[in-house]
Every structure is written in structure tokens, then in C-alpha cells.
Amino acid sequence: MKIAIMGAGAVGSYYGGLLARAGHAVTLIGRASHVAAVLRDGLRLQTLAFDEWVPMRASVDPAAVADADWVLCCVKSNDTEAAAAAISPYLRDQALVLSLQNGLENAERLQALLPRHRVQPVLVYAAVELAGPGHLRHHGRGELVIGAGPDSEAIATSFADAGVPVQVLADLRAAQWSKLVVNCAYNALSAISRLPYGRMIQGPGIEATMREAVAECLAVAHAEGIPLPADLWPQVRALADAMPTQQSSTAQDLARGRRSEIDQLNGYVVRRGAALGVPTPVNRALHGLVKLLEAPPGGDPADHRAD
Structure with missing residues (x-):
């Protein structure tokens, strides 16, 4: 599966790294220094279970979402509208957008700005940080919670195969x-x-x-x-x-x-x-x-x- 991470900070890099390690074609879209380090060396994914360098694509250009089946939106809440505007011209018609963001309103804000696409809220429980450009450090947890829906089984399976515990709830x-x-x-x-x-x-x-x-x-x-x-x-x-x-x-x-x-x-x-x-x-x-x-x-x- 082709997956783009819009706003590849700590959360986006963590889940993007795990998905890439599981064999998915992942593109991180983030800050120039982080992108340059990932393109040069891969992402250093330093978790409680392993410490590995994971090769993947990276870009500073939102147009890199163009061929993605899934787009994980991991930008800060304040940047939600700007991120939606940036990726909207490039999203495939069938692309699924997952909102891995804090707060209660971001998925609704994304859906309003991306009316042709499915938007799925995802709750994140992970202690992670960017220790430096190209270096993700995991401190604990890492599970996800999603709402029940037409895409929930596919989401849960893909993340579970990448080593991420996922819970599906009827009411999120x-x-x-x-x-x-x-x-x-x-x-x-x-x-x-x-x-x-x-x-x-x-x-x-x-x-x-x-x-x-x-x-x-x-x-x-x-x-x-x-x-x-x-x-x-x-x-x-x-x-x-x-x-x-x-x-x-x-x-x-x-x-x-x-x-x-x-x-x-x-x-x-x-x-x-x-x-x-x-x-x-x-x-x-x-x-x-x-x-x-x-x-x-x-x-x-x-x-x-x-x-």
C-alpha cells in the first residue's frame, strides 16, 4: 500500500516508520532538515523493542500525496486547514485520510475541507519525540483507537501487521x-x-x-x-x-x-x-x-x- 504522512513530526514519523518497516511504500512529508536526513540515511526508528534505520521516501512538497492510498494527517491542530488546502489538489479520488491529531474537531474540519474524500479520526496513545532530524525516539505505548466504519477493518489489519495495537470502537x-x-x-x-x-x-x-x-x-x-x-x-x-x-x-x-x-x-x-x-x-x-x-x-x- 502507498501511504503518505502529512506533517511528519514525531507521531507521523513513528507510525510511518513502522508501516514502512512492515513493507508499505511510505512517504514522509515534513520539515526540510528532517526530510534531508531521511533521504540521506533513512529514518532512525529507536523504539523500546528495536533500534533500526528504515529507508523510505520523504519530501517537503504536499504534492507527494498524489499517489497515496492513505494519507495520515499528523499536523498540529492549528495547521489543519492549511494542510487540507495544501493536499486537496493532489489527493486521489479514492484516497482515505486518517486524522492522527489531538483535539476533538480536527477530523470534522478535514472532512469539511475535503468533502470528496473519506476522513477517519484516529486516537493516538504514544510517547514519542524527534530526537533530531531523521531520528525518532519512542518512549512508550503506541496503540491506536479508531471508530467502527467501512474502512476500520483494513486500517486495523494494516497497523496490526506493522506491530501497532489497534482497538475498534462502535462510538469513538x-x-x-x-x-x-x-x-x-x-x-x-x-x-x-x-x-x-x-x-x-x-x-x-x-x-x-x-x-x-x-x-x-x-x-x-x-x-x-x-x-x-x-x-x-x-x-x-x-x-x-x-x-x-x-x-x-x-x-x-x-x-x-x-x-x-x-x-x-x-x-x-x-x-x-x-x-x-x-x-x-x-x-x-x-x-x-x-x-x-x-x-x-x-x-x-x-x-x-x-x-
């Missing part, structure tokens, strides 16, 4: 919200503190702050009619013990001077809470603090306000 919405709750508990605090989860959660008052953020998320989900378990906190708390050295993607974005996805995480909960009449003061504070950190030195935080 509750799983999407569960992941959002975890992100709202960890991402902002990891970015603000610049600490990995294990150390961060030991800070005075941090665990209580996380519990309050989770409670607000659950209240908004309940108002939305999403059936989340009331006792979700133990699962959220367990992540710090399971991944004590992990830093959030939001922390990694800020460390690189990039805009984060906080508007689609805590910011989304704040917006939905306001629309539904549910107070979200902790999530609002976490969102606002990250937006302050995103602002350029001497700049106006309003330059990065939520859409």
Missing part, C-alpha cells in the same frame, strides 16, 4: 473525551513547569489542581451528553507513574518556540463550558498561562488568542 466520542481529559490534566502543567510527569505531580498542590481540572472536564462532558465514568481520576493519575520521564507535547512545542495545541485542549473545554453554562476556572487559568508563555518576548499574548 467517549474515548476522544477520555483522552482530552488526560491531556487537560497534564499538558499545560508540564509546559508551565517544564518538568516530566513524575516530578511535576509531586509539586505542592499540583495533584489537587489536576483533580480539579479533571472534574471540570467531566462536568462539561456530562453537559455534552458524553458518558464518561465518574471515577476517571485514578486512570488519569496513573499516567504519571507509568510515564514518569515523559513531557507533554505542549511542553515540547514551547521548548521549540512553537505555538502549541492548548486552544484545542484546555481551551476547548473552556469554550464548551462557556457555551453550556459550566464553570471551568482551573482549565481557564491553565489555558491562559500557556498562552502567556506562547507569546513572543515583548509581544502581546492576544497575538495568539484562541480562534
Whole structure:
């Protein structure tokens, strides 16, 4: 199968590398330095199970999606519209677009902009980072969750053959919200503190702050009619013990001077809470603090306000 990865950062390179290792014709589409390293040496795929160099195609040009059967959209949420516009002229009529992105709205945004194509949301549970151009480092997990549909069996089989655990759910919405709750508990605090989860959660008052953020998320989900378990906190708390050295993607974005996805995480909960009449003061504070950190030195935080 021919597969293109649009936005081949850490997540895209990880799954693209595994699919290429399994024999698929994979093309990474990403930043020039990463592309140059992959074309020269292949992708160094350093996982918990193996450390190998995987040869594959790579390009900086979105037109490289032209012959793909599947396109994995792995861009940041803020770049969803731009990515859709970039690949739209080149997509094959039968191409399937998979959204491996944070947040609850990206697949819908892609579908609205790519009305002739099938768009499948995919939940990602992987701790990965780009350790350098052409070098992917895997820290833990790696499973995917997809919704039931006409393409779900083919998706699950292809990823499973590449060594990726896949779960198919009849209703993906509750799983999407569960992941959002975890992100709202960890991402902002990891970015603000610049600490990995294990150390961060030991800070005075941090665990209580996380519990309050989770409670607000659950209240908004309940108002939305999403059936989340009331006792979700133990699962959220367990992540710090399971991944004590992990830093959030939001922390990694800020460390690189990039805009984060906080508007689609805590910011989304704040917006939905306001629309539904549910107070979200902790999530609002976490969102606002990250937006302050995103602002350029001497700049106006309003330059990065939520859409």
C-alpha cells in the first residue's frame, strides 16, 4: 500500500516508520532538515523493542500525496486547514485520510475541507519525540483507537501487521473525551513547569489542581451528553507513574518556540463550558498561562488568542 504522512513530526514519523518497516511504500512529508536526513540515511526508528534505520521516501512538497492510498494527517491542530488546502489538489479520488491529531474537531474540519474524500479520526496513545532530524525516539505505548466504519477493518489489519495495537470502537466520542481529559490534566502543567510527569505531580498542590481540572472536564462532558465514568481520576493519575520521564507535547512545542495545541485542549473545554453554562476556572487559568508563555518576548499574548 502507498501511504503518505502529512506533517511528519514525531507521531507521523513513528507510525510511518513502522508501516514502512512492515513493507508499505511510505512517504514522509515534513520539515526540510528532517526530510534531508531521511533521504540521506533513512529514518532512525529507536523504539523500546528495536533500534533500526528504515529507508523510505520523504519530501517537503504536499504534492507527494498524489499517489497515496492513505494519507495520515499528523499536523498540529492549528495547521489543519492549511494542510487540507495544501493536499486537496493532489489527493486521489479514492484516497482515505486518517486524522492522527489531538483535539476533538480536527477530523470534522478535514472532512469539511475535503468533502470528496473519506476522513477517519484516529486516537493516538504514544510517547514519542524527534530526537533530531531523521531520528525518532519512542518512549512508550503506541496503540491506536479508531471508530467502527467501512474502512476500520483494513486500517486495523494494516497497523496490526506493522506491530501497532489497534482497538475498534462502535462510538469513538467517549474515548476522544477520555483522552482530552488526560491531556487537560497534564499538558499545560508540564509546559508551565517544564518538568516530566513524575516530578511535576509531586509539586505542592499540583495533584489537587489536576483533580480539579479533571472534574471540570467531566462536568462539561456530562453537559455534552458524553458518558464518561465518574471515577476517571485514578486512570488519569496513573499516567504519571507509568510515564514518569515523559513531557507533554505542549511542553515540547514551547521548548521549540512553537505555538502549541492548548486552544484545542484546555481551551476547548473552556469554550464548551462557556457555551453550556459550566464553570471551568482551573482549565481557564491553565489555558491562559500557556498562552502567556506562547507569546513572543515583548509581544502581546492576544497575538495568539484562541480562534
